[in-house]
Structure formats: C-alpha cells, structure tokens
Amino acid sequence: xxxxxxxxxxxxxxxxxxxxxxxxxxxxxxxxxxxxxxxxxxxxxxxxxxxxxxxxxxxxxxxxxxxxxxxxxxxxxxxxxxxxxxxxxxxxxxxxxxxxxxxxxxxxxxxxxxxxxxxxxxxxxxxxxxxxxxxxxxxxxxxxxxxxxxxxxxxxxxxxxxxxxxxxxxxxxxxxxxxxxxxxxxxxxxxxxxxxxxxxxxxxxxxxxxxxxxxxxxxxxxxxxxxxxxxxxxxxxxxxxxxxxxxxxxxxxxxxxxxxxxxxxxxxxxxxxxxxxxxxxxxxxxxxxxxxxxxxxxxxxxxxxxxxxxxxxxxxxxxxxxxxxxxxxxxxxxxxxxxxxxxxxxxxxxxxxxxxxxxxxxxxxxxxxxxxxxxxxxxxxxxxxxxxxxxxxxxxxxxxxxxxxxxxxxxxxxxxxxxxxxxxxxxxxxxxxxxxxxxxxxxxxxxxxxxxxxxxxxxxxxxxxxxxxxxxxxxxx
Amino acid sequence: xxxxxxxxxxxxxxxxxxxxxxxxxxxxxxxxxxxxxxxxxxxxxxxxxxxxxxxxxxxxxxxxxxxxxxxxxxxxxxxxxxxxxxxxxxxxxxxxxxxxxxxxxxxxxxxxxxxxxxxxxxxxxxxxxxxxxxxxxxxxxxxxxxxxxxxxxxxxxxxxxxxxxxxxxxxxxxxxxxxxxxxxxxxxxxxxxxxxxxxxxxxxxxxxxxxxxxxxxxxxxxxxxxxxxxxxxxxxxxxxxxxxxxxxxxxxxxxxxxxxxxxxxxxxxxxxxxxxxxxxxxxxxxxxxxxxxxxxxxxxxxxxxxxxxxxxxxxxxxxxxxxxxxxxxxxxxxxxxxxxxxxxxxxxxxxxxxxxxxxxxxxxxxxxxxxxxxxxxxxxxxxxxxxxxxxxxxxxxxxxxxxxxxxxxx
Numbered sequence: 001x002x003x004x005x006x007x008x009x010x011x012x013x014x015x016x017x018x019x020x021x022x023x024x025x026x027x028x029x030x031x032x033x034x035x036x037x038x039x040x041x042x043x044x045x046x047x048x049x050x051x052x053x054x055x056x057x058x059x060x061x062x063x064x065x066x067x068x069x070x071x072x073x074x075x076x077x078x079x080x081x082x083x084x085x086x087x088x089x090x091x092x093x094x095x096x097x098x099x100x101x102x103x104x105x106x107x108x109x110x111x112x113x114x115x116x117x118x119x120x121x122x123x124x125x126x127x128x129x130x131x132x133x134x135x136x137x138x139x140x141x142x143x144x145x146x147x148x149x150x151x152x153x154x155x156x157x158x159x160x161x162x163x164x165x166x167x168x169x170x171x172x173x174x175x176x177x178x179x180x181x182x183x184x185x186x187x188x189x190x191x192x193x194x195x196x197x198x199x200x201x202x203x204x205x206x207x208x209x210x211x212x213x214x215x216x217x218x219x220x221x222x223x224x225x226x227x228x229x230x231x232x233x234x235x236x237x238x239x240x241x242x243x244x245x246x247x248x249x250x251x252x253x254x255x256x257x258x259x260x261x262x263x264x265x266x267x268x269x270x271x272x273x274x275x276x277x278x279x280x281x282x283x284x285x286x287x288x289x290x291x292x293x294x295x296x297x298x299x300x301x302x303x304x305x306x307x308x309x310x311x312x313x314x315x316x317x318x319x320x321x322x323x324x325x326x327x328x329x330x331x332x333x334x335x336x337x338x339x340x341x342x343x344x345x346x347x348x349x350x351x352x353x354x355x356x357x358x359x360x361x362x363x364x365x366x367x368x369x370x371x372x373x374x375x376x377x378x379x380x381x382x383x384x385x386x387x388x389x390x391x392x393x394x395x396x397x398x399x400x401x402x403x404x405x406x407x408x409x410x411x412x413x414x415x416x417x418x419x420x421x422x423x424x425x426x427x428x429x430x431x432x433x434x435x436x437x438x439x440x441x442x443x444x445x446x447x448x449x450x451x452x453x454x455x456x457x458x459x460x461x462x463x464x465x466x467x468x469x470x471x472x473x474x475x476x477x
Numbered sequence: 478x479x480x481x482x483x484x485x486x487x488x489x490x491x492x493x494x495x496x497x498x499x500x501x502x503x504x505x506x507x508x509x510x511x512x513x514x515x516x517x518x519x520x521x522x523x524x525x526x527x528x529x530x531x532x533x534x535x536x537x538x539x540x541x542x543x544x545x546x547x548x549x550x551x552x553x554x555x556x557x558x559x560x561x562x563x564x565x566x567x568x569x570x571x572x573x574x575x576x577x578x579x580x581x582x583x584x585x586x587x588x589x590x591x592x593x594x595x596x597x598x599x600x601x602x603x604x605x606x607x608x609x610x611x612x613x614x615x616x617x618x619x620x621x622x623x624x625x626x627x628x629x630x631x632x633x634x635x636x637x638x639x640x641x642x643x644x645x646x647x648x649x650x651x652x653x654x655x656x657x658x659x660x661x662x663x664x665x666x667x668x669x670x671x672x673x674x675x676x677x678x679x680x681x682x683x684x685x686x687x688x689x690x691x692x693x694x695x696x697x698x699x700x701x702x703x704x705x706x707x708x709x710x711x712x713x714x715x716x717x718x719x720x721x722x723x724x725x726x727x728x729x730x731x732x733x734x735x736x737x738x739x740x741x742x743x744x745x746x747x748x749x750x751x752x753x754x755x756x757x758x759x760x761x762x763x764x765x766x767x768x769x770x771x772x773x774x775x776x777x778x779x780x781x782x783x784x785x786x787x788x789x790x791x792x793x794x795x796x797x798x799x800x801x802x803x804x805x806x807x808x809x810x811x812x813x814x815x816x817x818x819x820x821x822x823x824x825x826x827x828x829x830x831x832x833x834x835x836x837x838x839x840x841x842x843x844x845x846x847x848x849x850x851x852x853x854x855x856x857x858x859x860x861x862x863x864x865x866x867x868x869x870x871x872x873x874x875x876x877x878x879x880x881x882x883x884x885x886x887x
Binding site: 092385 | 709
C-alpha cells in the first residue's frame, strides 16, 4: 500500500507543470554554476602555483631572517571541492587595502545556494497543496475511504515529494559533474566523493523537511491559495531572514570589544608603557648596583669609548660594569614580562568574548534549517569555520618547526661570521621546512557536521510528527 | 470608472488573508531590521569615539554612516581604519571580523528586505489578479460592463500599488520614528533627502514586480501555474541573474586575488630591505624603489578592479535587483563608487603625508573626506538606474496589456 501511495505521488508530480519548470531551471543553473566554478578553481590553482614559484624565487635570491617570516606566511591552496561549494573561500576580505567589493553586494552562487534556496522553494511549491489540493479535488476522501492510515499517507507524500524533487536535481548535478570530472586538471579522491555523498545525505533531509513543512501547512489550511501564502511566509522567515539576523542579534547579546581598540591598547602596553616601566626598573636596579660598587659612581656620565677604556684599564671596574649591565638587561626583561602578561590578559579576554559570540551566533542561526545546511556543506568541503581552525592549527605547527629551524641556523651563521648582523644578511634556506596544507580527514569532518545534521534531522522529525497530528484532525470532506 | 476599479481592488485586498499575512511579514521584518541595524550602528559609533586617530597620526578613519542602517553595502570596508606606512596602507577592521557567521549570510538591512522579501510580496499582490477572477467568473461580469481592458488592467495595477505602497511607507515611517526615540541617533538633514530617494527607488522596484505579476497572470489560465512561473522568475531575478554579470566579467578581466597582492608586496619589501642593508649609502633610494613599486602594484590592482566592476555592473543590470542595489547603496553613501572614490582619496592622502615627510614625526595632516552629493551620485549612474527600472515597469505593463487584450475571459 505504501509503495502504491509513493508511486502515485511520483506519477502525479511527474506530469505536472511545476516539475517541468523546476527541471528546466535546475538543468540550466546547476551545470552552468559547476562549470563556472570549475574554471574558477582551476584559475585559482594556476595562480596558487605561480605564487608558490614566486616565493621560491625570492627565497633563493633575497632570503634573510629579518623578513623571511612574512614571505613564507602559509596560505590555503584552492581545493577541488570548491567547484561545488564556495563556503568562506569567497567571503569578502577586509584585511587588505586592495580588495574586491563585488561579493559583498552580490554573494556568488554555488551548490549550497541551489540546495538551500532554490530546492527548498521548489519543495514548498511541490507540497503546498498536497492535502488541501486533494481535498479541493475531492480525491482525499476517496483515498482515505480505502482504510489507509493517515500517518502512512503523510509519510508516502513526504517520501514521494522528496524523491521526485531529487530526480531533476541529481540529473542536473550529474551533468555538471561530467563537465567537472572530465576536466583533466581536476581529480577527486575517495574522501572528496565521501564528502559529496554526506553532503547529499544532509541535503536530502533538508529537502524532506521542506516537503514536510508544506504538507503540515497544507493540512492546516482549507484552501491551497492560503496554504501557499503561509508556506512562503515561513520560508522567507526561516530561509531568508533568520540566518542573516542571527550574527547581529548575537553581537548585541554577547558583545565583543573592537579589535582596533584592543590592538591600540596592546600597542600602548607593549610599547610606551613598557619603555616607561623598563626605564624605571633599570634606574632602580642600577642605582642599587652603583651604591654597592663605588667604582661605578660616574658610569652614567661616561661615554661609550670612555667606558671601554676604563674596562680595559681597571679590572675591578670591568667586573662591576658587567654586573651593572646584567642588572640593566634583567630590568628590561622584567618589564617585558610584566607588560607581556598584561597584554596577554587583554588578548585572551578578546578571544574569549569573540569565541562566545561566534558560538552563540551559530547556535542562534541554526533555528533556520538553511544555516544548518550551509554549515554542513561548508564544513564537509573544507571551506567552513572548521577548516579555518584546522588551517590555524597546522600553520602554528609550521611556525614552530620554522622556529626550531631558524635558531640553530642563525647560530651557525653567527659562528661562521661573528661580526655580521645575521638578521639582515643573505641566508641559504634551501633546507628550511615548507608549509604543506593537508585537508582534515573525512572522518573528522563528518564528526564536525554531526551537530547540523542532528539539527536537520530533529527538525524534519518534528515537522513530520506535526504534519501527522494536523492531518489526523483534517476534515477530509 | 478607474476610481471604482481601484477602490474595488483595495477593498478586496484589505479583506484578504494574503494582505494580512503579507503586511504582518513586512512589518515584523522591517521593524526587526531597523532595530538590529540601528543597534549595530550605535555600537560602531561608540567604537569610533575610541579608535579616532589622535592629531598627527597618519591614520584615516571615517565615522559610521547613519544611512548604513538602511543600506549596509560596503560600510564595513569604508569605515575601516586605514593606517599609513612607507610600505603602503594597512587596514584594520573593528568588530565582527572574526565572527564568521557574518560572512556566510548577507546583512539583513532595509535594502535587502526590499530586494528579496518585499519584491516577493509585490509578486504575491499581482500573481492572481486576472487568472483568479477568471476562475471565480467575475472577470467576464466586469468586462460585460462597458470598461476597456486597458482601463481595467491599469486600475488593477494602481489599486494594488496603492495597497502595497501605503502600508510600506507607513511601516517604514513608524520604524523611522521609533529610531528617533533614541536621543543618540542623529542624521544630517541631507540624510532624509537620501532616504526619501531610496524609498522612491524601492517603490519603483516593487511596482516592477507588480507589473510582472499582472503580466504573468494574464498569460496563464490558472493562478497556480502563474504562481509557479513567478516564483521561479523571482528566484532568477533576485539571486541568480545579479551574479551572471560578475561571473562573466571575471572570465574577461583577470583580477589577481588580494592574497597575491599581499605576497607580492612582502616580496618587494624583503628584496629592497636586503639590498638596502648591503648598500648602506643608498638606503633612501631603496626605500623609494620599495614605495614606488608597491604603489604601482596596488594601483594596477585597483585599475583591474575598476575595470571589472564597470563591466560587471553593466552586465548585472540585466536583473533589476542589481540596479536597485547599486543605486540604493550609492545614494546611502555605502556603494561601490563611493568606496573606490574613498580609496583614491586615501592614496592621495598617503602621497601627501609621505611627500611632506610627516610620517615619521607624527605630524600628519588630518584626513578629510566628504561623501558625494546626490547630484553626483545621480549623474554617475543613479539616474540611469532609475530610468532603467522604469523601463522594466513599462515593458512588463505593456506586455501585460497585450496579453490581457487577447485574454479569453471565459
């Protein structure tokens, strides 16, 4: 019986105008999007390898430790899955003067957009009259006269509606993927395919959720024309507005200090205040040393050559002067430590508040299924927040290994040439560690998307239960 | 006659479920958006008091723009802190730069609501105006009276526009009044003129979707079909088409990524510093080469971007939503044109500071920037967009008229 109901749904839709219209639209948009994004990815890959070559070139010619760090600063290579999901890789960058303003006004479209906005709208178009329409046609009472449980009808309609929506989507995606995979420069690994399958599984639940929502609304309305209005109302609210509002609302409830302000504070603490403190400490300490060692009585008024001459002449002076110098250095070290601790507290406070705000924004936005789907797609394809954190971790590891390489290397250079300023002379760095970006393994990514997946599933289940309950009370006449 | 038709349309709207739910949606969203964006603005205004450069600091920061409550546009980019140094211009952003949820979804400002939500509302006002009356049988009754089809169509258009525009202005007006209850909200007098222009542009944009709705309603027999067609056209117009121009333009004009520019800059810097160290006598020459090359690099990038933006803008106008957003943000002072003008002013400021030698001794002159006047915005493409949206209106209405004349009213 269940199969018969599902088949009936599928047949019903297959012949409808909306099916043809949605199919035509998807068949154009999905392959064109994939094609353009594929070209874009390849272009980005070309640029990336050019940039790597440039860096290599500079390293062989102009490497010196003073500015080496800024040249080898790690950067994220473009990934093959970005031909499907852009995620944060297309987000506007505000940290450089030269930036591209276009994506702020019109965010680029990708598979997330097609699934999140077009497909959810299509799902509602397919299901807004699933019950009210049958009631208007008079077929609903005939069907129920056959003794079919109402829950089964609802389930069959959701499954049938979701399956019929997936046919056009999967066909258009397949066309797009043919373009993508036939391209000689793009090669997908097993984990890329795994990510795609997981993504589609999440999207399947998402679409089922919207089909169920249409059904729920349809069961509560007497006429299809008011049912579609309520559907659109909910769709606009949850898909187009809630995700956009959530970070703003979150920043009102969990404010974080301005980064510019914090940076200025830190500059003040680590620069001006540190100098003041350092001078004060070194004065105190040197006064103590001078008191204990009368030979140093005039040291503050002596010029450098005079001090040198005095050291060569007077052994006692040399010993005391050494102590004096050490105490001075210790004073500045102490000042650095004290001020460093102060700025560390401010930095930690900023990081804590920012993290709390971001977490809250994410939680708030997940009231909308679109946000859950967006995070799911981005994190699975390594273009989301999780990948940013992952990138930061491996960059840190790289900097640590660089640090471990740099110190002995500079020591070695100092030994070879004791008078040289080893920061600012050419260095041979052919054996230095290189940054290699490694994607997070698929299992880790899947673990990361369990939350949005659970949210989607919970919502879908809730909508299904609500639809069954509403349909149970629907007057079929 | 036309008065009767308009009144009938308005009366019908007022009593319908559609009107109720649509106005509820518009009211909730506009109020929420204004409240949230105004709070965001106030937060940024408070930050500005702290981050303002001290006299002599070579830093350019603009105060936040009150109109960004309505059209956020590129405000985040415009109100960055631009800090000068001899290797170029460093930028720092204030709040919200690490909360990446901001980057996932566009800002829910007034312009976004009009572009996406209210355009859908306008479609819903128009989609079943003709096909439903045919289904209900009232169309033939109306036409049996001696009323021309043109008059009937225009009456319907006008009646629906009025029932859309009056609540729209009312809600916005109330929202604006509530904003003023907060004493810290201050907008210059010219701001109201700009806001009025944005509202006018919004109305033209919404009328266009109403005309489109009537047109599609006149070529379909059933209102359900008309709705499906309209929703798909709407999704294309609002989300997909405004991108095509950008995508095509990117295939034609190749622009390097901003990361590439940063890396290049660091490389030039590294090279010149190393050369300067081994060539102590000519230290300043190397600094000059360094500054010159970086300036050239950045200028080349900006030229490329300008070229890309010009092309993309022209192509994107295939969708009325693009024209609407461009001009609404330009009028508010948060548009692409304003941002690019500010950047050239900052580059000029940098030259002035470097040439005057005031960078090192912290005696830099204060940076001044005045936003373009409305006249400038209008002549730089704004007027064209107004006209362009009107053309869409006329075309859709004319198409609707032609379709309606041939419509079988039975």
